[in-house]
Amino acid sequence: MKTFLFILIVIAxxxxxxxxxxxxxxxxxxPSLDQAIGIENQHLFASGEEKDTPEFWIxxxxxxxxxxxxQVLAGGILGISIGALFGIIFALSRNSLPGNTDIKKxxxxxxxxxLMIYFIPFLKYPANPPTVGDPETVxxxxxLYLVFIAISGFGAVGFYKLSKKLKTKxxxxxxxxxxxxxxxxxxxxxxxDQITAPMDLxxxxxxxxxxxxxxxxxxxxxxxxxxxxxxxxxxEIIPFN
Amino acid sequence: MSQSRQINVSKNGVPVTAIVALAIIFVAxxxxxxxxxxxxxxxxxxxxxxxxxYLHELTHDMxxxxxxxxx
Numbered sequence: 232m233k234t235f236l237f238i239l240i241v242i243a244x245x246x247x248x249x250x251x252x253x254x255x256x257x258x259x260x261x262p263s264l265d266q267a268i269g270i271e272n273q274h275l276f277a278s279g280e281e282k283d284t285p286e287f288w289i290x291x292x293x294x295x296x297x298x299x300x301x302q303v304l305a306g307g308i309l310g311i312s313i314g315a316l317f318g319i320i321f322a323l324s325r326n327s328l329p330g331n332t333d334i335k336k337x338x339x340x341x342x343x344x345x346l347m348i349y350f351i352p353f354l355k356y357p358a359n360p361p362t363v364g365d366p367e368t369v370x371x372x373x374x375l376y377l378v379f380i381a382i383s384g385f386g387a388v389g390f391y392k393l394s395k396k397l398k399t400k401x402x403x404x405x406x407x408x409x410x411x412x413x414x415x416x417x418x419x420x421x422x423x424d425q426i427t428a429p430m431d432l433x434x435x436x437x438x439x440x441x442x443x444x445x446x447x448x449x450x451x452x453x454x455x456x457x458x459x460x461x462x463x464x465x466x467e468i469i470p471f472n
Numbered sequence: 473m474s475q476s477r478q479i480n481v482s483k484n485g486v487p488v489t490a491i492v493a494l495a496i497i498f499v500a501x502x503x504x505x506x507x508x509x510x511x512x513x514x515x516x517x518x519x520x521x522x523x524x525x526y527l528h529e530l531t532h533d534m535x536x537x538x539x540x541x542x543x
Contacts, residue, residue: 238494261533298529299533302533309506312497315495315501316498319486322486359542436536
């Protein structure tokens with residue numbers, strides 16, 4: 232395998248999908264974030280922590296501008312990060328993935344990884360907008376989320392390897408994983424924070440968040456699959472006389 | 473006369489160096505966007521970074537939008 236080309240393709244596809252994700256968030260998710268932060272501001276005024284003055288709004292606008300400009304940049308960083316994991320697993324499993332083209336193979340893997348390390352953990356610990364979340368519990372919530380993703384991801388790999396070793400049907404691995412993650416779903420503690428924001432806002436935010444993350448995974452599969460198909464980093468040039 | 477030629481062959485082996493490099497990128501990127509609370513900038517700015525939270529604020533909107541816990 233051409234090492235440098237492989238890494239370059241993985242980073243480029245992760246960055247491209249990440250920028251798409253960040254750009255889509257500006258359109259679909261930012262309105263909910265602005266609304267939620269508006270509620271936070273009202274709480275600050277009501278508690279006397281801040282005063283509703285022109286100075287406050289100048290400071291606030293600068294603060295939100297910094298956060299919004301970071302949306303696309305952070306999209307690129309997160310995109311490269313998740314894309315790196317995707318690239319490793321794609322390279323290791325490419326020969327076993329179904330599909331007769333690299334794009335189809337990459338889309339199948341993107342779908343599997345979306346389900347295992349994003350959507351199932353999302354069902355247990357759904358995304359929340361600002362105003363929801365106690366700063367005192369952020370470390371605990373971070374650990375719970377990460378542990379659940381790890382349980383789901385390693386569980387899926389474990390059951391796949393087990394079914395291959397025992398030479399059983401893939402359905403057995405799927406059923407085994409479903410039972411395993413079902414138990415983890417019940418056993419893992421709930422998010423300790425109460426939702427105090429309006430549920431309409433929270434639900435709208437969650438739908439938009441899930442939509443753009445799903446777009447990221449779709450973009451990642453298409454872009455990496457296309458680049459892989461075009462540049463073929465798995466083919467090595469071997470000289471002979 | 474000898475003639476040098478080349479062929480393309482498919483190899484299954486994925487270089488360990490590539491896996492290690494990408495794994496480092498994965499962990500570092502995930503930490504920056506999903507979990508940093510001033511830790512990275514504290515390496516340069518010390519304790520003040522935990523109050524300023526520049527990196528946290530920069531990644532704040534994506535952190536919420538991508539489903540990571542925040543605040």
